[in-house]
Amino acid sequence: MPKQFEVTLAGFGGQGIMLAGQLLAYSGMAEGKQVTWVPSYGPEMRGGTAYCTVVISEGRIGAPIITQPQSVCVFNRPSLEKFGPMVKSGGLLFINSSLVDIASGRKDINEYLIPATDTAVKIGSVKFANMVMLGAYIHITSVVKFETILQIFLEKMGDKRQFLESNRIALEEGRKFVQ
Amino acid sequence: MPKQFEVTLAGFGGQGIMLAGQLLAYSGMAEGKQVTWVPSYGPEMRGGTAYCTVVISEGRIGAPIITQPQSVCVFNRPSLEKFGPMVKSGGLLFINSSLVDIASGRKDINEYLIPATDTAVKIGSVKFANMVMLGAYIHITSVVKFETILQIFLEKMGDKRQFLESNRIALEEGRKFVQ
Amino acid sequence: MAKKLMKGNEAIAEAAVCVGAINYFAYPITPQSEVAEYLARRLPEVGGVFIQAESEVAVGNMLFGAACSGKRVFTTSSSPGISLMQEAISYMAGAHLPVVIVNIMRGGPGLGGILPAQSDYFQAVKGGGHGDYRLIVLAPSSVQEAVDLTILAFQLADKYRAPVMMIGDGMIGQMMESVEFPAKYQDPPLPPKDWALGGARGRKPQVIKSLFLDPIALEKNNILLAEKYKVIRENEVRYELYKVNNKNRLLLFAYGMMARICQTAIDELETEGISVGLFRPISLFPFPEKEVYREVLKDNIERLLTVEMSMGQMVEDIERCSKGKKPLGFYGRTGGIVPMTEEVKGAVKKELGLVK
Amino acid sequence: MAKKLMKGNEAIAEAAVCVGAINYFAYPITPQSEVAEYLARRLPEVGGVFIQAESEVAVGNMLFGAACSGKRVFTTSSSPGISLMQEAISYMAGAHLPVVIVNIMRGGPGLGGILPAQSDYFQAVKGGGHGDYRLIVLAPSSVQEAVDLTILAFQLADKYRAPVMMIGDGMIGQMMESVEFPAKYQDPPLPPKDWALGGARGRKPQVIKSLFLDPIALEKNNILLAEKYKVIRENEVRYELYKVNNKNRLLLFAYGMMARICQTAIDELETEGISVGLFRPISLFPFPEKEVYREVLKDNIERLLTVEMSMGQMVEDIERCSKGKKPLGFYGRTGGIVPMTEEVKGAVKKELGLVK
Amino acid sequence: MAKDELTILGRPESLSDNITHYCPGCTHGIIHRLVAESIDELGVRERTVGVAPVGCAVLIYNYLNVDFMESPHGRAPALATGFKRLRPDMIVFTYQGDGDLASIGMSEIIHAANRGEKFTVVFVNNAIYGMTGGQMAPTTMPHQKTTTSPMGRDVSLSGYPIRVAELLSSLRTPAYIARTAVHTPIHVIDAKQKIKRAFAYQIQGKCFSLVEVLSTCPTNWGIAPDAATRWVTDNMMPYYPLGTFKTPEEEIA
Amino acid sequence: MAKDELTILGRPESLSDNITHYCPGCTHGIIHRLVAESIDELGVRERTVGVAPVGCAVLIYNYLNVDFMESPHGRAPALATGFKRLRPDMIVFTYQGDGDLASIGMSEIIHAANRGEKFTVVFVNNAIYGMTGGQMAPTTMPHQKTTTSPMGRDVSLSGYPIRVAELLSSLRTPAYIARTAVHTPIHVIDAKQKIKRAFAYQIQGKCFSLVEVLSTCPTNWGIAPDAATRWVTDNMMPYYPLGTFKTPEEEIA
Amino acid sequence: MPGILINKTYCKGCELCVRACPMQIIAMSKELNEKGYFCAILQEPTKCIGCRICAITCPDAAIEVHTHGTQFALFKY
Amino acid sequence: MPGILINKTYCKGCELCVRACPMQIIAMSKELNEKGYFCAILQEPTKCIGCRICAITCPDAAIEVHTHGTQFALFKY
Numbered sequence A, B: 001m002p003k004q005f006e007v008t009l010a011g012f013g014g015q016g017i018m019l020a021g022q023l024l025a026y027s028g029m030a031e032g033k034q035v036t037w038v039p040s041y042g043p044e045m046r047g048g049t050a051y052c053t054v055v056i057s058e059g060r061i062g063a064p065i066i067t068q069p070q071s072v073c074v075f076n077r078p079s080l081e082k083f084g085p086m087v088k089s090g091g092l093l094f095i096n097s098s099l100v101d102i103a104s105g106r107k108d109i110n111e112y113l114i115p116a117t118d119t120a121v122k123i124g125s126v127k128f129a130n131m132v133m134l135g136a137y138i139h140i141t142s143v144v145k146f147e148t149i150l151q152i153f154l155e156k157m158g159d160k161r162q163f164l165e166s167n168r169i170a171l172e173e174g175r176k177f178v179q
Numbered sequence C, D: 001m002a003k004k005l006m007k008g009n010e011a012i013a014e015a016a017v018c019v020g021a022i023n024y025f026a027y028p029i030t031p032q033s034e035v036a037e038y039l040a041r042r043l044p045e046v047g048g049v050f051i052q053a054e055s056e057v058a059v060g061n062m063l064f065g066a067a068c069s070g071k072r073v074f075t076t077s078s079s080p081g082i083s084l085m086q087e088a089i090s091y092m093a094g095a096h097l098p099v100v101i102v103n104i105m106r107g108g109p110g111l112g113g114i115l116p117a118q119s120d121y122f123q124a125v126k127g128g129g130h131g132d133y134r135l136i137v138l139a140p141s142s143v144q145e146a147v148d149l150t151i152l153a154f155q156l157a158d159k160y161r162a163p164v165m166m167i168g169d170g171m172i173g174q175m176m177e178s179v180e181f182p183a184k185y186q187d188p189p190l191p192p193k194d195w196a197l198g199g200a201r202g203r204k205p206q207v208i209k210s211l212f213l214d215p216i217a218l219e220k221n222n223i224l225l226a227e228k229y230k231v232i233r234e235n236e237v238r239y240e241l242y243k244v245n246n247k248n249r250l251l252l253f254a255y256g257m258m259a260r261i262c263q264t265a266i267d268e269l270e271t272e273g274i275s276v277g278l279f280r281p282i283s284l285f286p287f288p289e290k291e292v293y294r295e296v297l298k299d300n301i302e303r304l305l306t307v308e309m310s311m312g313q314m315v316e317d318i319e320r321c322s323k324g325k326k327p328l329g330f331y332g333r334t335g336g337i338v339p340m341t342e343e344v345k346g347a348v349k350k351e352l353g354l355v356k
Numbered sequence E, F: 001m002a003k004d005e006l007t008i009l010g011r012p013e014s015l016s017d018n019i020t021h022y023c024p025g026c027t028h029g030i031i032h033r034l035v036a037e038s039i040d041e042l043g044v045r046e047r048t049v050g051v052a053p054v055g056c057a058v059l060i061y062n063y064l065n066v067d068f069m070e071s072p073h074g075r076a077p078a079l080a081t082g083f084k085r086l087r088p089d090m091i092v093f094t095y096q097g098d099g100d101l102a103s104i105g106m107s108e109i110i111h112a113a114n115r116g117e118k119f120t121v122v123f124v125n126n127a128i129y130g131m132t133g134g135q136m137a138p139t140t141m142p143h144q145k146t147t148t149s150p151m152g153r154d155v156s157l158s159g160y161p162i163r164v165a166e167l168l169s170s171l172r173t174p175a176y177i178a179r180t181a182v183h184t185p186i187h188v189i190d191a192k193q194k195i196k197r198a199f200a201y202q203i204q205g206k207c208f209s210l211v212e213v214l215s216t217c218p219t220n221w222g223i224a225p226d227a228a229t230r231w232v233t234d235n236m237m238p239y240y241p242l243g244t245f246k247t248p249e250e251e252i253a
Numbered sequence G, H: 001m002p003g004i005l006i007n008k009t010y011c012k013g014c015e016l017c018v019r020a021c022p023m024q025i026i027a028m029s030k031e032l033n034e035k036g037y038f039c040a041i042l043q044e045p046t047k048c049i050g051c052r053i054c055a056i057t058c059p060d061a062a063i064e065v066h067t068h069g070t071q072f073a074l075f076k077y
């Protein structure tokens, strides 16, 4: 089977979960891979949980939603509780340790505690937490290149251009936690 | 197969076609037979053609509409044109000769020319034409008794009670044409 | 009770009154407006409620609200009107509400015509609305049976807390036959309607709904429905065999009025020495699946023929249930044309290779 | 044209624009409101018309009127909204109008939920409205295919003067994948739209209608429809086989997104040494009847398994077409729950008796 | 007719040669003629598209020499909207009965009027469902007997008759809305002017226009045509005042 | 709270303990409370049946302690009609948004009002489709941006906002029809009185009653709750005048 | 001289023209037309003033009004 | 003495009560509740006049107003 990366990102609505997933997907595509991005929202307009699943593959992608994803990034506690147990054995779990004070307790996976929110606040806004997390995730998996992500950010987020530098820093800071 | 009478009555709306058929059906039922009465109307509210088919049987009735009925009573020319050719070979065709100046031209059936409308007018109203025709039909077929028809008329047409005598005369006059 | 000569439409109305279904919502449409006209006079006599709704969309939803009271409620309509009720029907099925809906079918699609047809089989039996629900569907073939099945429809609706549809072609609504009503009607034992709304006095508030934002809960509701349908499939299959015997060369399939005409055709074919039997499904859902298969398997049966007042709808269920065991033919007329005895005979003979 | 990463809903919208279908009527409903939101911005750029109708009943009828102009028109909605269009759909089918309707299905029945489902198969494929009509029904399993089938839908609608429905579960509307649009779209040869209304200048007045009070005429219209469906059945069957080979012990049937998940299951089962093939109908009407039968007949196939995001709808067509030749199983989840790869694998193993 | 004679009133060009299926004395026929005359006089026959209702007038396309589409019951305004938006160069009108427009089609007419769709509605109010055999309509008069109100319309159960012209006039979007009648020659003349004016507004691209026409249904009212005209005067006119309720020239409040 | 303290305003009995799913500052919550208070004060909780709409308030049955049925989108008045006719002893109300009532449900509300159905409607006008993510409603203000009117509502294409209270008041059947708001305390007080009065009319068996309540949707308007209240004052109030438009005591014209 | 032509094919015998004519010169014939209706007939042609009221009133557009040369229009129509 | 109780479980931090209180004695806390909102808190309890305006304004019925003994009702509600 072709090489395939699967990641589920989960947190509160408004934490930039969807955007982070989309940036990943765009980047995968820019690097010539097959990609899928599948969102899911709770019923509430505001304040509900949100998660999305991104698959990046060198071949045709079958199921775009994954029972046991290779990797999961959780941004809050309910997400850890829901998705922690789902990580495929041997897979990766990234936890926003700024908001989640426990770990998964699983021994069969690699767990990374990333103080994403705290780091983001330091960079200038809680909004960069998603990029901090992405930085860590990309460094571990090498699923796409850092430059691609930044490139895509520039292309797609034309109106948020002034944040490019902060995003770059956030990615870097994230990477540092797992280097 | 059980003995079965089938008759299609056809004419303009307003000529009492439906009523005549219903009287037959009620009478058949009163005499302990199985009966069906199936109507058909044209699209116009007024002035369209109307016809109905009555089946009176000693056993269970299958098809209540009949491709080739044993007998047909036509009250106007379009009805003759439509239903004349349908009469079963060896069957009966009653034509309201007051309004229809031609015959079916068929040799394989028994044809009766009944000046129903003219006779009815003589009795007092064009409305009795249906009863004149019934008189002839019943006499020939003996499908039900004259008394039953009159009895039913009394029961069902409570508010037209004053016409009972005229109806009786109409039936009688009709019978005379085929005696 | 003495026999009465009645139009099908009126007999259905009276049958409803007979079982206490005196709450009726409808919008006029040919060929069934007589039901409303009859009930407009009849219901005031028995303290019932009749609302002529502004549309069939409203009819479906008035039924919905009225059914929440736990009282027996029903409507009658004809093809286009039934199409307009599909959303409400799906909701009522999802909310487990007992209602009875009668479709006196006319020729379609679209405005079509006002003459008899059987072309809404798919809509009734496979579900015209969205989602995983089914309707119990009954198809009478005489005015008396229309009465009997109307009564049954209300019982089944209550028994299973589910919408029940009775479908008949326009002819059955318009024709007169003699009918008998139960002298003193008594319901069979039925589950209590403790789900009905009537104010939260001495109990917790109750909700009748079909929304389940949690997919697990929504699936649960769907499984509840599916289990209900399973029980219905086990218990409520109804059909009739006519002249089915081990001499039959061909088995006819027809429902409703069409089956009557097939009977006459069978009688006449018999006199010509051609033995044909008739399988008449009475419940179209649950469809007599096993029973059809059982009859199809019989050695003497060479061929199958489905006859409908449609371009071929029930025939797909016959195809499904007969599992390719015998060649299956179809004869249909549509748009208000009723296949006559002669045509059915012709189709049988053609199927048997007796004529070209 | 370069590849774009797009949401299914937006890709469908852009595909329509691509073929000049710039006339869109809709009413908001989750999970497909993005189509309207996208087109509210996009259509003014290309001189198109977008009306947010007051209801789905109105949507269906605005489509109807708009289609009479001969221009390409379409709508998108989700399950309850589609139920409300059934009358208009029947009318448009009866009046031979080319329109495209997209149903991004959510869990039902009733209000149900807003998560993906495939429980409107019956409604789409068997006809939720009244009368003897069928819809051409297409089911994409990727965003790219949603684009391709949208384009095809408009072509087929024009080719056959018939309503075409595309159905996808909510996931296909919401997910993003990379898509490519034709660089410069060119229609294949299509019949002229001489039936369109545009004023009786230099010709006799034309009427677009579905009423035929004369049953002979109405039957004629139905035969016209039936003949059209016959041609469609001959020419427009579409399906895909995945890893179908003479080692397969079991043949899976699934459509839309569900088929994707089955593919992954098949890949994984392969690594476990269990050979399974997938039959994916792309056109649900015309259903690949002969092709299903052909595959079912193959000697190596021991069993069949249909997987749906429903309680079992397409499985009836598989049952019909497989003619009882091989045992047929069903696995379904509903109400917004998508059967996952693991579940499909489990169901396959259970079917093959490899697990209990 | 002698050579030097001049026809001063005859069958308009836009009226076809077909004999209508309407009952004797039914004023649907008059209203058809007025529409045809208006179309002729405004010279738009070749760019007019009608939308037929479901009701006695369902076959209107057999009687008017213009393109037509046939709507589901009550939905004519939605069809007209769809068509007119794609062909703003066309003159589009619906012809609808009171069951069609005021009962099942209430939502469609209100929203079309409120959006200000630029087509014309000829609304034939005969206080009953003609085609289906005389059931109660939302416009049926209090105490009027119909097959579904055999004791007469009971306002405590069915409410008061809906006055469509007034209802639609209460919307803010500019429109031309008027009520007229055709049961006497003088009213026919008024009706003609209003219908023509309604089309004229459309031709000018101005606004939605609707003319409510009080009409008769001798058959289902169960009276002779002549008596039916008197019934309009005695029963309908007092409740349904004639007049122009709204014009697009009015200041928007 | 000390022993001798008296609660003078708290959660009414008819309001359940559940936390609502509404966005912060959304005035749906206020309107819920007013309905609950009215039911409490009139002492009818145990014989009240609500009809939930489809809209943000679809889960209202989780928040009010009364029996409830959940309607298809826009059809609540039809459900209420069906139920109330069979149980005239019950107090029945619908709670509907502007998309629900004024768009898809236009026909049902007009006909229920016109028949004079004896239930109460709480009509929440927030000038937008809240639940589905901010699309244009028939009540959306001219130039207001929504996801389906990204350039702002264009009255030349979509017409003017529908004023439901005025529209329904133009019907002849007696009714109680009023408009109020809840964006300031003073308006909440007015709203409370009107909602309570609407229920009172029903309890007396008098008439159909409807209260239109101007409400906010901070989320889809894209502004903070406080700014949303000002938006009501600045944009909605001038177009949607508050007041009592119709009472059953009025003489029938 | 003004006058009218009544087209029997269209006439359904509703009698509305009979009542409407200000000169009271239209009556019903005693004979049925093909459709089975008693038709209207102009009884005193010379009295016709060409006012068009009959044609305006006729629901079946069965009446044509004509005139020689100029006709004074009693009303705008 | 009148006073109010703000139930943190219900408060969504919309700040409407803050703006509404005529005494301007309600403020927002700096701490999140379980739902992730910054709640309203009564800052100067003694100043409360028990006018009920905050409770009337609160969309989440999070505020309860109470008093000792008789309270002069500023308005009918």
Ligand SMILES: Cc1ncc(C[n+]2csc(CCOP(=O)(O)OP(=O)(O)O)c2C)c(N)n1
Binding pocket: C027, C028, C029, C030, C056, C080, C081, C084, E053, E054, E055, E056, E057, E073, E096, E097, E098, E099, E100, E101, E124, E126, E128, E129, E130, E131, E132, E137, E217
């Ligand atoms: C959906 C649907 N419901 C009902 C009907 C039946 N139907 C046909 S015409 C009509 C009413 C006609 O009344 P009106 O609109 O007042 O027209 P009229 O005949 O009086 O001119 C009805 C209810 C239908 N064709 N379609």
Ligand SMILES: Cc1ncc(C[n+]2csc(CCOP(=O)(O)OP(=O)(O)O)c2C)c(N)n1
Binding pocket: D027, D028, D029, D030, D056, D080, D081, D084, F054, F055, F056, F057, F073, F096, F097, F098, F099, F100, F101, F124, F126, F128, F129, F130, F131, F132, F137, F217
């Ligand atoms: C038949 C149907 N069409 C569309 C929808 C989708 N839908 C759900 S709520 C809603 C609009 C809600 O807006 P509104 O009534 O104003 O309520 P709000 O959320 O603003 O309170 C729509 C269009 C649906 N559920 N059913």
Ligand code: SF4
Binding pocket: B045, E021, E022, E023, E025, E026, E027, E028, E056, E126, E130, E131, E216, E217, E218, E219, E220
């Ligand atoms: S039924 Fe009434 S409306 Fe219809 S044609 Fe006859 S008179 Fe006219």
Ligand code: SF4
Binding pocket: A045, F021, F022, F023, F025, F026, F027, F028, F056, F126, F130, F131, F216, F217, F218, F219, F220
């Ligand atoms: S979306 Fe709008 S209406 Fe809905 S809860 Fe949020 S603020 Fe209230």
Ligand code: SF4
Binding pocket: G003, G004, G020, G021, G022, G023, G024, G025, G026, G042, G047, G048, G049, G050, G051, G052, G053, G054, G055, G065
């Ligand atoms: S034109 Fe005038 S005067 Fe002459 S017949 Fe007609 S109505 Fe009478």
Ligand code: SF4
Binding pocket: E025, G006, G010, G011, G012, G013, G014, G015, G016, G017, G018, G039, G040, G057, G058, G059, G060, G061, G062, G063
């Ligand atoms: S008005 Fe016309 S249809 Fe009626 S009687 Fe006179 S000519 Fe004949």
Ligand code: SF4
Binding pocket: H003, H004, H020, H021, H022, H023, H024, H025, H026, H042, H047, H048, H049, H050, H051, H052, H053, H054, H055, H065
């Ligand atoms: S009761 Fe009045 S004074 Fe006291 S906190 Fe509330 S609003 Fe302020």
Ligand code: SF4
Binding pocket: F025, H006, H010, H011, H012, H013, H014, H015, H016, H017, H018, H039, H040, H057, H058, H059, H060, H061, H062, H063
């Ligand atoms: S009004 Fe209510 S919800 Fe809003 S901040 Fe104040 S207490 Fe909290």
Ligand SMILES: [Mg+2]
Binding pocket: E055, E097, E098, E099, E124, E125, E126, E127, E128, E129, E130, E137
């Ligand atoms: Mg009418």
Ligand SMILES: [Mg+2]
Binding pocket: F055, F097, F098, F099, F124, F125, F126, F127, F128, F129, F130, F137
């Ligand atoms: Mg709203």
